[in-house]
Amino acid sequence: MDKQVEAHFDVLVIGGGAAGLSAALAAVESGARVAVMGKTYPTRSQTSMAQGGINAALGHMGDGDTVQKHIADTLRSSKTLGSEAAIRRLCEGAPTAIAWLDGLGVPFSRLEDGRIAQRRLGGASGRRACYAQDYTGLKLLHTLYDAALKAGVTFLDEYFLLNFIVENKRALGATAIEMRSGRTVAFGANAVVAATGGYAGLYRGFTTNATTTTGDGTAAALRAGCRLKDLEFVQFHPTALKGSGVLISESARGAGGRLVNGKGESFVDELATRDEIARAIWEQMEAGEEVFLDIRHLGEAFIDEELPQERKLAIFYEGVDPARDLIPVKPVAHYTMGGIAVDGNHMSDVAGLFACGECANAEVHGANRLGGNALLETVVFGREAGANAVVFARQNPASAKGHPQIMKDSAFVRAVFDFPNRIDFYEKRAFLGKIFYHNAGIVRSETGLKGVLSALRQMQSELAFMGVADKSAVYNTNLTEFVEFGNMLELAEALLVCALHRPETRGAHQRAEFTKENPDFDGVHSLSWKEEGTLCNEMKGLK
Amino acid sequence: MKITIRRYHAERTPQTVEQTWEIEEGVTLLEALTAIKSGKDPSLTFRSGCRSGVCGSCAVRVNGKEVLACAYKPKEGDVVEPLRYAKVLKDLVVDQKPAFETLTRAKAWLADPKADQPVSPEEEKRTETQTDCILCHSCYSACPVLETNPAFLGPFALTRVWRYTADPREGFAKSKMEAIQQDGVWDCTLCGECTAVCPQGIDPKNDIMLLRARSGQAGYQDPHMADFGSFGLDF
Numbered sequence: 001m002d003k004q005v006e007a008h009f010d011v012l013v014i015g016g017g018a019a020g021l022s023a024a025l026a027a028v029e030s031g032a033r034v035a036v037m038g039k040t041y042p043t044r045s046q047t048s049m050a051q052g053g054i055n056a057a058l059g060h061m062g063d064g065d066t067v068q069k070h071i072a073d074t075l076r077s078s079k080t081l082g083s084e085a086a087i088r089r090l091c092e093g094a095p096t097a098i099a100w101l102d103g104l105g106v107p108f109s110r111l112e113d114g115r116i117a118q119r120r121l122g123g124a125s126g127r128r129a130c131y132a133q134d135y136t137g138l139k140l141l142h143t144l145y146d147a148a149l150k151a152g153v154t155f156l157d158e159y160f161l162l163n164f165i166v167e168n169k170r171a172l173g174a175t176a177i178e179m180r181s182g183r184t185v186a187f188g189a190n191a192v193v194a195a196t197g198g199y200a201g202l203y204r205g206f207t208t209n210a211t212t213t214t215g216d217g218t219a220a221a222l223r224a225g226c227r228l229k230d231l232e233f234v235q236f237h238p239t240a241l242k243g244s245g246v247l248i249s250e251s252a253r254g255a256g257g258r259l260v261n262g263k264g265e266s267f268v269d270e271l272a273t274r275d276e277i278a279r280a281i282w283e284q285m286e287a288g289e290e291v292f293l294d295i296r297h298l299g300e301a302f303i304d305e306e307l308p309q310e311r312k313l314a315i316f317y318e319g320v321d322p323a324r325d326l327i328p329v330k331p332v333a334h335y336t337m338g339g340i341a342v343d344g345n346h347m348s349d350v351a352g353l354f355a356c357g358e359c360a361n362a363e364v365h366g367a368n369r370l371g372g373n374a375l376l377e378t379v380v381f382g383r384e385a386g387a388n389a390v391v392f393a394r395q396n397p398a399s400a401k402g403h404p405q406i407m408k409d410s411a412f413v414r415a416v417f418d419f420p421n422r423i424d425f426y427e428k429r430a431f432l433g434k435i436f437y438h439n440a441g442i443v444r445s446e447t448g449l450k451g452v453l454s455a456l457r458q459m460q461s462e463l464a465f466m467g468v469a470d471k472s473a474v475y476n477t478n479l480t481e482f483v484e485f486g487n488m489l490e491l492a493e494a495l496l497v498c499a500l501h502r503p504e505t506r507g508a509h510q511r512a513e514f515t516k517e518n519p520d521f522d523g524v525h526s527l528s529w530k531e532e533g534t535l536c537n538e539m540k541g542l543k
Numbered sequence: 544m545k546i547t548i549r550r551y552h553a554e555r556t557p558q559t560v561e562q563t564w565e566i567e568e569g570v571t572l573l574e575a576l577t578a579i580k581s582g583k584d585p586s587l588t589f590r591s592g593c594r595s596g597v598c599g600s601c602a603v604r605v606n607g608k609e610v611l612a613c614a615y616k617p618k619e620g621d622v623v624e625p626l627r628y629a630k631v632l633k634d635l636v637v638d639q640k641p642a643f644e645t646l647t648r649a650k651a652w653l654a655d656p657k658a659d660q661p662v663s664p665e666e667e668k669r670t671e672t673q674t675d676c677i678l679c680h681s682c683y684s685a686c687p688v689l690e691t692n693p694a695f696l697g698p699f700a701l702t703r704v705w706r707y708t709a710d711p712r713e714g715f716a717k718s719k720m721e722a723i724q725q726d727g728v729w730d731c732t733l734c735g736e737c738t739a740v741c742p743q744g745i746d747p748k749n750d751i752m753l754l755r756a757r758s759g760q761a762g763y764q765d766p767h768m769a770d771f772g773s774f775g776l777d778f
Contacts, residue, residue, distance in 0.1 A: 040600065316616075470588075472633075
């Protein structure tokens with residue numbers, strides 16, 4: 001039966017990464033009936049790829065790090081687009097979050113005296129990042145998953161989100177494709193938490209992110225009537241392998257690695273911030289130069305001891321041995337600062353729809369995220385969002401029964417099978433990634449952005465001539481990838497409009513014609529929303 | 544270069560077919576599968592995620608051995624199949640739910656955390672490799688015990704139980720032994736197939752031996768030995 005609500009929960013969390021699991025654990029601790037729904041199994045989430053660490057001013061590394069300094073560093077890096085109140089909550093909550101994770105059994109790397117070890121990441125005034133070798137995200141995610149199994153969280157694995165069910169600006173649940181059967185189903189909930197990850201997957205072929213990071217929840221929130229904030233801010237990681245986009249960790253530069261062009265010339269300070277290095281590499285590439293990371297002078301023994309992972313990745317994915325060869329690199333999309341606008345309680349414009357983690361914009365990263373603050377946000381704000389969702393759920397019981405969204409979405413899925421499939425969306429997806437990288441990537445110009453926007457609108461109008469070749473019900477990834485592509489187009493348009501409306505360079509948003517920060521845009525946030533299906537934009541606070 | 548993919552589709556006759564595809568040389572198996580899907584046959588079905596060996600989505604079997612598709616470069620004539628001991632849903636995608644449920648059955652978590660317990664670097668290193676597990680299910684597919692006993696908890700769940708048992712933050716390590724007696728540590732044949740296929744270099748066989756020793760200390764014994772009877776005075 002397509003039209004029924006499968007089950008009802010107090011809190012339905014969508015996305016099983018660190019943010020979703022933190023939210024679910026906080027909610028289940030207060031006795032709520034909680035489910036985590038996701039298009040993959042939780043341990044396959046984007047969180048698994050986080051390497052660097054999770055920030056907390058624990059103050060026991062002897063370098064005088066304090067919560068105050070953590071706040072100041074984060075605020076400075078946000079370039080006026082961070083909220084001091086939100087950043088304060090994040091940084092003040094950090095030591096408690098680490099203690100909580102420690103109690104769940106996260107295998108943090110340790111100091112001799114048994115306390116948690118910390119290392120320094122870019123932009124931090126002290127050794128502040130707790131880590132678990134180069135597998136911080138992986139080990140954090142898996143430990144959260146184990147804890148959620150222990151706590152009795154219900155897992156709805158491999159359910160692909162279609163839409164939030166909303167009535168009168170109030171969330172009642174979500175619709176999804178049950179991938180194993182192909183059925184369109186609905187889950188009801190008194191409160192919904194979106195923890196659906198970022199949208200760096202828009203830059204397909206030019207991103208460190210997993211193939212699954214396509215911003216489905218952010219796009220669904222836009223359709224549901226939420227405002228999205230600061231979508232134009234996309235962080236590029238300076239050194240990914242040129243061919244595959246696989247990340248070469250910052251530790252390679254930290255250890256003394258040099259960036260050189262094809263002539264062997266040095267062109268940038270290797271220890272500058274990510275946005276500065278990315279731009280410098282981009283300018284070399286635009287001038288027709290290839291760019292390489294050179295760590296040969298560090299010596300084979302050192303490389304094997306300190307950078308074994310980097311050597312392995314370069315040999316396997318790029319076919320070069322860093323002990324002997326230059327490593328071809330390019331900057332690629334790594335993290336998206338923009339997302340669903342939320343209030344201080346992590347609630348979106350739709351009552352009962354909360355958002356946390358990379359899909360949300362809680363005004364903590366602003367124009368440029370600091371390393372170690374993303375994992376921190378998933379845990380601190382994930383837990384807050386989960387706890388707030390329970391409070392909301394108790395006060396506002398709801399039912400999604402008979403809601404038209406369920407029939408609408410199941411009709412949509414059936415209709416997709418009848419789409420003519422005359423235009424290949426995989427080709428368009430690859431094309432979108434390429435034009436986005438070149439024109440809406442590291443450095444953006446008005447002509448470039450407008451060109452992409454017109455190509456994009458063309459693709460939107462062609463969507464009904466695309467479709468799926470696989471007409472079967474069971475585990476149809478051709479179908480789910482087509483829906484992902486639709487989500488990508490929706491977000492791509494909004495991102496481009498925001499980027500056009502910000503004629504300045506601020507943090508990760510760099511315009512070719514406007515190379516400096518424009519004080520008129522201090523504290524000005526871009527907002528995107530839909531009215532009757534039409535995209536609207538406002539630069540909030542611009543005089 | 545050509546590879547063969549064993550495909551399964553419940554609604555087709557025959558349900559299982561072998562298809563040979565021409566692929567580019569030098570690419571990973573995952574890149575080859577993605578190229579087939581996006582360029583030649585969009586119905587080819589497989590899981591993928593990080594493309595760099597850390598999310599555990601894309602494990603398949605090549606010539607009878609488990610590999611991560613993103614961390615393997617195909618050779619001429621390779622035969623690609625789905626993982627074993629799980630129902631095939633479609634092509635290279637198997638139903639992994641029952642295998643994931645072994646984690647719950649084995650209670651692979653910190654049962655009774657001690658607050659503010661220091662952990663020395665040596666204690667942390669003791670299970671560093673075990674905590675590298677990406678839950679790709681390669682070991683599960685390689686384990687011959689599952690062929691005869693589908694209820695066996697399997698390698699990755701037991702490795703994870705050892706990880707938490709050995710953790711100094713576990714306040715009640717003895718309790719962990721109870722959940723792994725039935726269809727658990729004693730059912731392993733110590734063949735080492737799991738260890739041979741782990742992409743992260745984990746040795747579940749060794750973890751299971753350590754859990755046997757802990758089980759013995761906790762007063763449990765190998766039920767197979769008990770069944771055998773005793774070499775007592777009557778012998």
